[in-house]
Amino acid sequence: MTNHPIYKMSFAQVYPLYVAKAEKKGRTKEEVDEIIRWLTGYSQEDLQDHLNKETDFETFFAEAPLMNPARTLIKGVVCGVRVENVEEPIMREIRYLDKLIDELAKGKAMDKILRK
Numbered sequence: 001m002t003n004h005p006i007y008k009m010s011f012a013q014v015y016p017l018y019v020a021k022a023e024k025k026g027r028t029k030e031e032v033d034e035i036i037r038w039l040t041g042y043s044q045e046d047l048q049d050h051l052n053k054e055t056d057f058e059t060f061f062a063e064a065p066l067m068n069p070a071r072t073l074i075k076g077v078v079c080g081v082r083v084e085n086v087e088e089p090i091m092r093e094i095r096y097l098d099k100l101i102d103e104l105a106k107g108k109a110m111d112k113i114l115r116k
Contacts, residue, residue, distance in 0.1 A: 007058040007090055012051045018101045025105040035100045038114050039093075041066030061093045070115040071096050078102055 019029045036047055041064055050060055061067075071093075075084050078098045086092040103113045 004088075004091060006094065008056045010054040011057055011060040012054045014057075015051055018097075021101060021105050025107065027104050031104055031110060032101065034110065035104060035113060036097065039068055039071055039097055039100065040064035041068065057094060058090055061090055067093065073115045074099050 015032075019032050022028065022032050033044060033047060036042065037044065040047075040061070042050070046065070050063075055063075072084075074096045076082070076099055078095055081095060083092065083095040083099050086095050100113055104110075
């Protein structure tokens with residue numbers, strides 16, 4: 001396992017950037033939260049608790065109650081990286097989330113984002 005600096009970065013530091021990216025394109029914080037809950041299995045209360053505690057990315061994903069098995073259907077490129085080819089597990093989860101937020105900001109319908 002690599003020890004990438006983002007793993008120790010607080011999820012709460014990046015979360016507002018996800019929300020801002022979505023809101024800039026006419027989407028909502030609630031949709032961002034729905035995506036995060038779908039991906040990780042966290043309840044809204046648990047998500048808020050992790051934001052309040054400023055949990056790092058590594059812990060945030062390690063403590064996720066139930067990573068959605070449909071996340072493996074997420075394909076494509078984010079930040080120049082093809083998400084389905086990322087081998088490091090934590091980085092892959094981060095890239096999955098990045099890709100979902102990108103899809104939201106690009107106007108994709110929620111049922112398609114959530115692979116329904």
